[in-house]
Amino acid sequence: MKNNHNPKMGIHPTSSECLPARNSSMNTIYKSNRRKLLDSLATNVPLQNVFFNTSVGNGSDRVYGLAWCRVDVSPKTCGKCLNDTITTSLTRCPESKSLVTYLSLCSLGFSNDSFFGELWDSSSSSSNGGDNFDDPLVFSKGYSMMQSLIGNVSSQPLMFETGVVDAGSDGKRYGLGQCRRDISKLDCEKCLEDLLTTYHKFVLNQTWWDMRAMSCGLWYDHVRFYQDDLRENRDDSEVSNPIPSGGEKWYKGDMTLVFVAFLVLHWI
Known part of the structure; x- marks a missing residue:
């Protein structure tokens, strides 16, 4: 894994990488399930001690997701961070079936394969x-x-x-x-x-x-x-x-x- 150390990028760097899902293409059912999942995360994380994971759908159209906020932020700030992250993610990666994003106050990820319980540490x-x-x-x-x-x-x-x-x-x-x-x-x-x-x-x-x-x-x-x-x-x-x-x-x-x-x- 290479290291890219990039100074003075500002408060919210904007570059991204969106990759297609393995052996699967985006369809309206998956896109609808993804939207439901992301809405559920934004709603439930602030109410569940700042962590929540769930899945929506069945078979190849099932989408898995989790999100968490830093513990010292208010429910309102947590929800705003997640909603802003979701909006940015879907704008930049509208066809993505799997992505991760983390800010200083909140983190979020979703995928068409389950990743619950897995340590994700390939970047930071x-x-x-x-x-x-x-x-x-x-x-x-x-x-x-x-x-x-x-x-x-x-x-x-x-x-x-x-x-x-x-x-x-x-x-x-x-x-x-x-x-x-x-x-x-x-x-x-x-x-x-x-x-x-x-x-x-x-x-x-x-x-x-x-x-x-x-x-x-x-x-x-x-x-x-x-x-x-x-x-x-x-x-x-x-x-x-x-x-x-x-x-x-x-x-x-x-x-x-x-x-x-x-x-x-x-x-x-």
Whole structure:
């Protein structure tokens, strides 16, 4: 797998890759099922502790899908992120039967083959604060906190965990890790550890950064971006944007942000 590290792409990169489904062509029945599935995801994810997976249809016209949001966003923000993602996906890939897309606040994927419970880690992305550098000793404390946090994410019922480290006069550093709830504990840890390994040098000494894949994500900041009880509904004004203007983005894999077919997994 090649690595495409692409700096300063802006808040919402737009390039995509849409591939046809294996041994199958798009028809009106599948397209209708896809629409029903996507509507169901956008409706149910905010109501189901920010994760939901389902399928619609039968036989070759059956479509499988799942979506999740970051745990600290409100139901309204979660639903908006998913609806915006769906609109963009169908506009750019109107004939696609399988794709994945992930933003900082939500992730979504669908396919004509079941992928539930599978770790999808062929690509990922990272953002950081650009010129906003931290003291190396403070960063080291924060990064160690994130490493420790990884081991706790998979043991939580909702597959997320938060962490904080006191840096004295430099304040505190906050972290959050999250995985899709349909993958195993081992796959969750692998996904998060792969993100840290892949992007360590690109977030070095940054005051804020995030790392994301379809199956997991890590978020880190010098300002607190979550509440103590992340299961409580939040006011939308409290939702932080982890990719402010002036930051940088880095990418792994053959896509940008990502619209990518799952079919490679099934062709092998």
